Amino acid sequence: MRVDLDLGDLGFDEGAALLIRRALRASPPGKQVLVTGCAPDLDLHIESWCRSEGHEVKFRRSNQQTHAVVTCGSAPATRWLDAQRAGLPNPAVTGAVSDHPSRRWGLAARGALVESNVPEFDFNLVDRAKVWVPDAGHIYTLATAAQWDPATAIPWQAQFESDTEIEDAVVQIMTYLIENETAALMVPSRFIAQLHPHFQEVMQVLAVQAADEARHIEVFSRRARLKRDLLGCSTSGGQESLKTLIDEPDFAVSSFLLSVLGEGTFLSLLWFLDEYAPDPVTKMVSRLAAQDEARHVAFGIAHIREHLANHPGKREQLTNAIRRRHDRLHNTSGLNAEVFDALVHVAAGSWSVPDLRCGYGRVKRLIAEMHDLRRKRLVQLGYSDEEASELSGLHTRNFM
Amino acid sequence: MSEPLILGAVAYDDKVVSIWEGFKSYFFRRGLEFDFVLFSNYERQVQMHFANQIHIAWNSPLAWIQSQRIAASSGRQAHAMCMRDTDRDLTSIIAVRSDGPIYSVAELKGKKVAVGAPDSPQATLIPLHFLTEHGLTPDVDFEVVRFDRLAGKHGDHIGGERDAALALMRGETDAACMIDSNHLLFTQEGTLQPGATRVLARTAPFDHCNFTVLDGAPADLVNRFRDLLLSMSYADAEVRRLFELESLKQWLPGRTSGYSALNAAVDRFGVIAPFVTKVAAACG
Numbered sequence: 172m173r174v175d176l177d178l179g180d181l182g183f184d185e186g187a188a189l190l191i192r193r194a195l196r197a198s199p200p201g202k203q204v205l206v207t208g209c210a211p212d213l214d215l216h217i218e219s220w221c222r223s224e225g226h227e228v229k230f231r232r233s234n235q236q237t238h239a240v241v242t243c244g245s246a247p248a249t250r251w252l253d254a255q256r257a258g259l260p261n262p263a264v265t266g267a268v269s270d271h272p273s274r275r276w277g278l279a280a281r282g283a284l285v286e287s288n289v290p291e292f293d294f295n296l297v298d299r300a301k302v303w304v305p306d307a308g309h310i311y312t313l314a315t316a317a318q319w320d321p322a323t324a325i326p327w328q329a330q331f332e333s334d335t336e337i338e339d340a341v342v343q344i345m346t347y348l349i350e351n352e353t354a355a356l357m358v359p360s361r362f363i364a365q366l367h368p369h370f371q372e373v374m375q376v377l378a379v380q381a382a383d384e385a386r387h388i389e390v391f392s393r394r395a396r397l398k399r400d401l402l403g404c405s406t407s408g409g410q411e412s413l414k415t416l417i418d419e420p421d422f423a424v425s426s427f428l429l430s431v432l433g434e435g436t437f438l439s440l441l442w443f444l445d446e447y448a449p450d451p452v453t454k455m456v457s458r459l460a461a462q463d464e465a466r467h468v469a470f471g472i473a474h475i476r477e478h479l480a481n482h483p484g485k486r487e488q489l490t491n492a493i494r495r496r497h498d499r500l501h502n503t504s505g506l507n508a509e510v511f512d513a514l515v516h517v518a519a520g521s522w523s524v525p526d527l528r529c530g531y532g533r534v535k536r537l538i539a540e541m542h543d544l545r546r547k548r549l550v551q552l553g554y555s556d557e558e559a560s561e562l563s564g565l566h567t568r569n570f571m
Numbered sequence: 572m573s574e575p576l577i578l579g580a581v582a583y584d585d586k587v588v589s590i591w592e593g594f595k596s597y598f599f600r601r602g603l604e605f606d607f608v609l610f611s612n613y614e615r616q617v618q619m620h621f622a623n624q625i626h627i628a629w630n631s632p633l634a635w636i637q638s639q640r641i642a643a644s645s646g647r648q649a650h651a652m653c654m655r656d657t658d659r660d661l662t663s664i665i666a667v668r669s670d671g672p673i674y675s676v677a678e679l680k681g682k683k684v685a686v687g688a689p690d691s692p693q694a695t696l697i698p699l700h701f702l703t704e705h706g707l708t709p710d711v712d713f714e715v716v717r718f719d720r721l722a723g724k725h726g727d728h729i730g731g732e733r734d735a736a737l738a739l740m741r742g743e744t745d746a747a748c749m750i751d752s753n754h755l756l757f758t759q760e761g762t763l764q765p766g767a768t769r770v771l772a773r774t775a776p777f778d779h780c781n782f783t784v785l786d787g788a789p790a791d792l793v794n795r796f797r798d799l800l801l802s803m804s805y806a807d808a809e810v811r812r813l814f815e816l817e818s819l820k821q822w823l824p825g826r827t828s829g830y831s832a833l834n835a836a837v838d839r840f841g842v843i844a845p846f847v848t849k850v851a852a853a854c855g
Contacts, residue, residue: 184758184765212754212770215664219755222657225805225820246820249806287808 173203173240182210188220191241195226200245205238213237253287258369262308270299272369281371295365296422300481304474307372314379314466319459321390331450333398337520340513341453343403344444345395347510348460349388350405351437351571354413355467356384358429362422376470383463390456397452406507408500412569415496423478423485424492430471432493432563433571435548438464439541440570447518447533468548475552486553490562497565506568541570575604576792578782579616579625582609583727586816593813597803603795612723613690614846617641621854626788627652627796631725631780632692632833637843637850638783639827644851651781651825652793653800657818658779659829662751663698666739666768673745676705676772682745683714685735690842691726692833693779694735698748700836701774716744729753736762746771778829 176194181187187210194204206217214230217239221228225244230237255275259267260282267281274291296302304310333341359377366374395402416433419425441461448454479485511534516522519530542563549559580591591607598605608625610616613634620628621641630638635651642649665684667673673682679702687694695717699709709715716738720730732749736757739747749757754770757763782800784793800822803810814820837843 182758182765183755184763188759211766212758215662215751215770215773216755216758218662219751222660223752223755223818225656244820246805249804250811252806253808288812 173205175205176207178206178208178210178213180210181208182213183216183220185210187213187216191217191220195241195243195247198243198247200243200248202243204241204243206241207239208237209235210237214239217241251284251286254284255287257281257283257285262305262372268299268303269369272297272299272367274367276367276369278368281369294367296362296370297367299370301423301478302366302370302373302474304373304376304470304477306473307370307376307470310466310470310473311372311375311379314376314383314463317462317466318379318382319386321386321393324459325390325393325455326451327393327397329451331452333450334521336522337449337517338398339403340516341449342395342399343509343513344517345391346403346405347409347507348391349395349402350409350413351569352384352387352391352460354416354571355429355434356381356388358416358419358425362425365422373474380467380470383467387456387460387463390460394452394456403513404507404509406509408503409507409510409569411503412500412567413571415499415567416571419492421488421492423475424489426471426474427489428492428496429571430467431475431548431552432545432566434464434471435468435545436541436566436570438468439537439544443514443533443537444517447520447530449517449520472548472551479553490558493562493565496567500567500569506570542566573604574789575606576627576789576796577625578605578607578627578629579620580607580609580629581613581616581631581724581727582611583721583724590813590816593809593816597809597813598796598799601799603792603799605796613637613725614723617846618850618853620783620785621645621647621850623785623787626784626793628783629780630783631727632778632830633690633696633725633837633843635781635783636830636834636837637847638785640843640847641851641854642785644847645854647854648786650784650786651827652784652797653822654778654781654825655817655819656821656823657752658781659823659826660776661693661779662776663693663701663748663774664751664754664770665698665702665746665748665772666736666754666763667746667771668739668742669767669769671745673771676702676707679707679746679771680712683716683743684709685716685718685738685744685747687717687731687735687748688719688722688724688726688728689717690722690724691731692777692836693750694726694732694748694753696836696840696842697774697777697832700832700839701772703839705772733757733762740764740767775832776829777832778826781825 174194176190178187178190191206214237218228221241225246227242229240257276257279258269258281262268274294275289276285277289277292279285360381363374363377368374416429419428438461441457441464444457445454445461448457515530515534518533519526545563545566546559549562550556580587587609595605595607613631616628617634617637619625638649673679689695707713718731718734721728732753735747736749738744803822805811805814805820
């Protein structure tokens, strides 16, 4: 059967190739299309285009019109013969997310038809059982809806008087928060680059987490510099603790240590700062960061729960990771004295003995609450009360 | 390990390494020991071919004619074994600006005509010969403006033709010569703006590259190479990647009927005679 295609005065400089390709699409070799048209140089361009596409063309001349009979070559029909469908777009559909997506699917969107000669990509995280979180799409939606603008969400212009030493304490706490948030940015960022993009929603959650942390770094930095030109101290013990997170090569272990235990503990700290902040800016940056961190913790728990459901044997590896980290940090100082003192001072509000006693008690209750919530999260993941209590006690004294 | 079949190719672009490494792996998995040597210019490749340093040369049309003439002068045989489907029946065109006053070849007299590299069959030698056939002698009846990119590559690099097209668009020349596929490319990519140029003339069809084999090459290896080439299918994903790099859909048997225009151009301009004489003398 032959198809007629009238290009009118449409030339190859305005898209004529699209119409010819459409007429030949999915055509068996040998199918003919009679192309007519009157654009300048149309003969020349049809002939050259057909040669490069592997089609035959013969011309019939008449008046000023081009009459070209294009016979479909074998190339278009064979091109997609061995293409693969890279899963399905909707992750809720059974089989949509592949257990072991091919590295040759590369960067293709999930659900795309992938040509077979795509080069192989060096993704490391390619097993669904290790990375997939069924609720990731929902968590991502919540995360994007909850994004806030540091320029407008924080009352930067608020007028407040601050005691010089209280301000010093706030600056020290912000300095500590910044380096912890930097670790929390770098860890998911590294795994994004290793993750097969087939697990699209997980990739997106990690990306928005990294963006969250970037924003936290911004607002903590800005709060620290509100009344000071210099920041506080960064200690070797604190950095030694964070380095264990940066150095952890396993995605699940990293997620467990950082999101479930570290950010979970940090959540208590940020709500503590929201409650005892000496000024409205400190209060708001802590509150907004806490809201973001809560999502990170929820994703971490969902990830580890799914992972343990697929790999019950992984529990031992996670347990060992806590013990190993504890052993590595055993001889370090953990939370630096400057940060601890700053927290007490901020919670006390002054150096008076009654206030200091009160502030000290609040920080002790904070640490007890951190332990209690860590323990509960571990129980959520299937640990016994006894195990959870012991493992929570081994968590870094640096909080994150 | 047995002795491999050694092919020569000219490195006109970085992708040449990917192309021949890909072919090497493909042939190796099918039992053909194969290796390749890259040259920086076709003259060196032809010279080394006649010095028996390579068994097969992936030759430009000009290198084919050089080889054919050296073989004829030195009592040897040159054979065009295979070529791409896209090497057959090409044409060159001469473009002018649509709003210009030139409507016939004769009106190029006294004008400036942009061409590609001096050794480019499609963008220089064949179109200049075409104009000669129509009564206009280059550098006498019209000024030849050369856009020389990568001499020795025989116009394989697209840069010279693109520069010629851009010179036409800027009004620095009155006409520009290029192969038909590049006219299509420049039109689609916008180097030649829509409606800004007209095709003033088009040459008769000619052929382009071929695998050249000289007498004395190891027949069993050459035949195996030829059979593998002709059996390669675009439907095979591995082959398709290589074919797309090398711009073909199918290998075809070689033919020599499509080089008459270039032969005539070479005779008229005398561009390869000293090289042919030198290499033929070395063979003797």
